[in-house]
């Protein structure tokens with residue numbers, strides 16, 4: 641009896657695996673159409689200068705409006721894009737679209753306006769290099785400083801020569817580089833010495849607990865002090881309350897991003913905010 645039950649469980653397990661695999665294949669087939677069918681969108685979330693309260697920059701965040709009309713966040717499809725290699729084309733589209741908006745908004749404001757994009761570790765592995773980002777910026781006559789490339793510590797865990805030379809090329813071009821989700825990775829901080837990083841983005845998990853948890857407060861304060869001593873600027877992610885903002889202001893944090901200021905917005909709404 642127990643043998644039969646075991647067999648049934650196995651079958652149930654296999655059926656689940658199969659259903660998951662089929663869902664994934666279906667998602668991949670749909671994602672292949674996303675770019676050619678114009679279903680990808682960028683939202684822009686303001687990054688606020690804490691001292692002045694003004695919108696200083698924006699982070700471009702990917703959204704997918706699928707054929708059924710649902711708006712999907714990246715967590716539900718980025719891993720499939722990475723595994724399938726679709727992330728290369730998608731990432732190039734994100735870059736070009738973000739650069740076009742940075743150009744438009746720099747023109748609107750009469751000064752450099754910087755837009756951040758997220759670049760996943762997989763995108764650094766492509767052989768050979770894809771779209772020439774530097775050439776694209778020259779083509780639209782946008783200063784490279786207007787692009788900030790956010791990478792995660794995962795990229796720095798095993799720094800291959802390919803990754804290292806591509807990071808160096810990015811930095812040499814004048815694009816800026818941020819470490820995203822800082823404090824959650826496992827890599828050694830010695831990379832801060834070897835790489836020319838411009839910004840640290842303190843992960844939301846520390847900000848969430850800022851007001852009530854001394855540990856998170858200490859980590860946050862320490863990151864800010866360390867970053868400043870190394871000549872880096874700090875951006876706090878996931879700021880949702882005025883109390884969190886006040887803590888960050890007290891600690892000398894440079895920039896903040898989060899629902900307290902604004903959710904990620906469609907480009908036209910973000911532009912309306914800039915005009916105000």
Ligand code: C2E
Pocket residue numbers: 685700701702713714715718731734757758759760790820821844877878879880897898899900904
């Ligand atoms: P991330 O780069 O750390 O982006 C911040 C995430 O936090 C965004 O989620 C944003 O909507 C969310 N967020 C912002 N403020 C708050 C807040 O106050 N509270 C809370 N709870 N959340 C807040 P989103 O847009 O779903 O993106 C998730 C992740 O997907 C990003 O994390 C990034 O790692 C990845 N991603 C987004 N766009 C792209 C892209 O174009 N390419 C690649 N490769 N990855 C992307």
Ligand code: MG
Pocket residue numbers: 699757758790820
């Ligand atoms: Mg990011």
Ligand code: MG
Pocket residue numbers: 811814815816817836837838
């Ligand atoms: Mg630099």
Ligand code: MG
Pocket residue numbers: 820821841843844877
């Ligand atoms: Mg983050």
